Amino acid sequence: MLKTVVIYGQNHKSSTYHIAHSLAEKIGGDITEYFLPRDFGEFCLGCNTCFFKTADHCPHYAKLQPIIKSLDESDVIILASPVYVYHVTGPMKAFLDHFGNRWMVHCPEESMFKKQGVCICTAAGGGMKSTLKDMVDSLSFWGVARIRKYGKAVMAVNWEGVSDKKKALIDKDMTFLANKIIKNSKNVRASLKTKLLFYCMRFVQRISKNPKDTKYWNDKGWLKDKRPWK
Numbered sequence: 218m219l220k221t222v223v224i225y226g227q228n229h230k231s232s233t234y235h236i237a238h239s240l241a242e243k244i245g246g247d248i249t250e251y252f253l254p255r256d257f258g259e260f261c262l263g264c265n266t267c268f269f270k271t272a273d274h275c276p277h278y279a280k281l282q283p284i285i286k287s288l289d290e291s292d293v294i295i296l297a298s299p300v301y302v303y304h305v306t307g308p309m310k311a312f313l314d315h316f317g318n319r320w321m322v323h324c325p326e327e328s329m330f331k332k333q334g335v336c337i338c339t340a341a342g343g344g345m346k347s348t349l350k351d352m353v354d355s356l357s358f359w360g361v362a363r364i365r366k367y368g369k370a371v372m373a374v375n376w377e378g379v380s381d382k383k384k385a386l387i388d389k390d391m392t393f394l395a396n397k398i399i400k401n402s403k404n405v406r407a408s409l410k411t412k413l414l415f416y417c418m419r420f421v422q423r424i425s426k427n428p429k430d431t432k433y434w435n436d437k438g439w440l441k442d443k444r445p446w447k
């Protein structure tokens with residue numbers, strides 16, 4: 218049974234919610250959903266503690282911990298946000314900032330290299346490309362093995378305003394995407410992009426000035442012949 222976690226960059230249930238939720242339902246299995254800022258609404262304080270100590274020293278760790286646990290235990294991560302002025306919503310950005318220490322250049326979580334990710338956004342008309350990039354950048358640098366993206370110009374400010382024709386097309390797209398994810402779940406293999414990023418970051422570790430990161434990579438055996446996707 219697949220475990221899917223969905224992080225929404227908004228509290229309300231409109232176009233973005235309906236599309237991402239329908240994908241999660243079509244994938245089936247266990248679904249956990251978090252709405253931002255309802256379930257996490259803190260801004261990174263820039264204390265850098267997560268980079269130089271450990272993530273659990275973050276002043277917001279207690280609030281973030283249930284979401285981190287869900288992410289780490291999941292098979293599929295869906296990040297979904299409406300387009301707000303060509304980018305993700307403020308709450309989604311604030312959430313992603315809290316995972317800077319998990320970027321591959323620092324201490325990536327090993328389980329990410331066996332997960333699938335999907336980034337979803339909706340816009341009235343434009344800005345999907347830059348908004349998807351906001352989310353894809355994080356999943357890529359977290360080490361997520363396979364990342365898919367879906368941006369839709371719904372030509373509406375809410376789900377009620379979306380035409381039936383568009384809703385039917387979206388439904389078809391989500392069925393196709395869910396089937397791909399289910400099929401791939403039997404053997405999730407790290408993409409070429411994930412591997413290339415890993416090898417670049419591995420090189421950076423050789424000249425890194427952060428002893429905590431170097432120790433982490435050393436302990437994992439990644440500076441020798443171990444790889445997180447194996």
Ligand SMILES: Cc1cc2nc3c(=O)[nH]c(=O)nc-3n(C[C@H](O)[C@H](O)[C@H](O)COP(=O)(O)O)c2cc1C
Nearest residue numbers: 231232233299300301302303339340341342343374
């Ligand atoms: C503050 C704000 C900024 C927005 N910026 C854009 C934008 O840059 N481009 C665009 O096409 N739509 C923009 N929209 C419209 C929404 O992206 C669009 O209606 C989206 O489908 C809303 O998703 P939701 O129904 O899940 O809330 C904006 C809406 C709001 C409230």
